[in-house]
Amino acid sequence: MVSLSDYLILSAIIFCIGLVGIFVNRTNIITLLMCVELILVAVNTNFIAFSHFLGNEAGQIFVFFILTVAAAEVAIGLAILTLLFRNKGSINVDVTNSLKG
Amino acid sequence: MTFDQILFYVFSFWFIASSLAMIFSRNAAKAVLFLILSFFSAASIWILLEAEFLAITLILVYVGAVMVLFLFVIKMLNIDKSTLRAKFAGYLPLGLIVAAIIIAEMTLVLGGNQFGLDVVAAPARHAADYSNITVLAMQLYTTYVYPFELAAVLLLIAIIAAITLVHRNEASRKKQSISEQVSVQAKDRVRLVSIASPKKEAK
Numbered sequence: 144m145v146s147l148s149d150y151l152i153l154s155a156i157i158f159c160i161g162l163v164g165i166f167v168n169r170t171n172i173i174t175l176l177m178c179v180e181l182i183l184v185a186v187n188t189n190f191i192a193f194s195h196f197l198g199n200e201a202g203q204i205f206v207f208f209i210l211t212v213a214a215a216e217v218a219i220g221l222a223i224l225t226l227l228f229r230n231k232g233s234i235n236v237d238v239t240n241s242l243k244g
Numbered sequence: 245m246t247f248d249q250i251l252f253y254v255f256s257f258w259f260i261a262s263s264l265a266m267i268f269s270r271n272a273a274k275a276v277l278f279l280i281l282s283f284f285s286a287a288s289i290w291i292l293l294e295a296e297f298l299a300i301t302l303i304l305v306y307v308g309a310v311m312v313l314f315l316f317v318i319k320m321l322n323i324d325k326s327t328l329r330a331k332f333a334g335y336l337p338l339g340l341i342v343a344a345i346i347i348a349e350m351t352l353v354l355g356g357n358q359f360g361l362d363v364v365a366a367p368a369r370h371a372a373d374y375s376n377i378t379v380l381a382m383q384l385y386t387t388y389v390y391p392f393e394l395a396a397v398l399l400l401i402a403i404i405a406a407i408t409l410v411h412r413n414e415a416s417r418k419k420q421s422i423s424e425q426v427s428v429q430a431k432d433r434v435r436l437v438s439i440a441s442p443k444k445e446a447k
Binding site: 146153163221223226 | 246248249252256259260263264266267268272275276279282283286289290292293294295297298301302305306309310313314317318320321335336338339340342343346347350351354355356358359360361364366367376379380383384388391395398399401402403405406409410
């Protein structure tokens with residue numbers, strides 16, 4: 144049988160892959176968004192594993208809401224990306240330095 | 245090794261492999277395709293965990309809508325590939341070190357001593373007539389009905405925000421001008437040209 148710790152370690156590994164992706168792809172906003180999606184899926188796997196092993200459906204309800212919020216986030220993120228490309232002609236992170244932060 | 249474990253390791257292998265391929269692929273469109281593969285593997289693992297509704301939702305909503313949106317934006321923006329990976333090598337060692345430390349720590353915390361089968365026993369599989377959707381719907385429309393409504397409002401706000409953000413300004417939009425259409429005269433649109441009619445050929 145597959146134990147709970149197997150699922151938790153799997154989602155920890157996926158979470159770290161997403162984290163490395165953010166480190167590696169620092170200049171590409173689209174890949175940054177995709178790495179955030181990967182991290183969210185890892186977190187959702189955690190929720191579902193606990194929901195299954197503890198016999199409580201609340202974890203699956205949480206995943207439902209996380210999926211909703213993530214879909215909204217992607218839609219607005221890609222809209223901002225399109226706007227950035229229209230104004231700057233590039234989606235490189237380095238060009239988004241207008242605020243001189 | 246039981247059949248459950250074989251399935252789990254196969255799906256985990258593809259999940260991890262395609263995620264790694266996603267973050268290291270230089271082409272954004274290929275990265276989206278690898279991310280689709282890893283979402284499919286994640287959905288398979290969720291089905292192993294008896295969350296059928298969420299697994300199908302992940303495929304329908306994420307692969308069907310969100311990833312297609314990513315592909316659409318990538319193709320629409322026509323990104324220059326060469327400039328995007330300039331700092332690839334510089335941040336890779338630091339990222340690998342951080343990830344290795346996090347994985348080691350998480351493995352220590354989440355290992356078999358704390359969450360193994362003898363600590364958290366595997367629950368019995370549900371009967372064949374068990375409906376995951378019914379159980380979720382009972383929770384969603386009773387206990388969580390207010391968050392459910394809020395999620396719907398959030399999606400509506402996201403639609404409005406996305407449309408407002410990418411909407412073009414007045415000047416560059418194609419727009420109907422009623423007054424010009426009403427006041428148009430026949431001589432503005434129709435131009436009568438006199439053409440010499442061809443002569444009949446003698447037979």
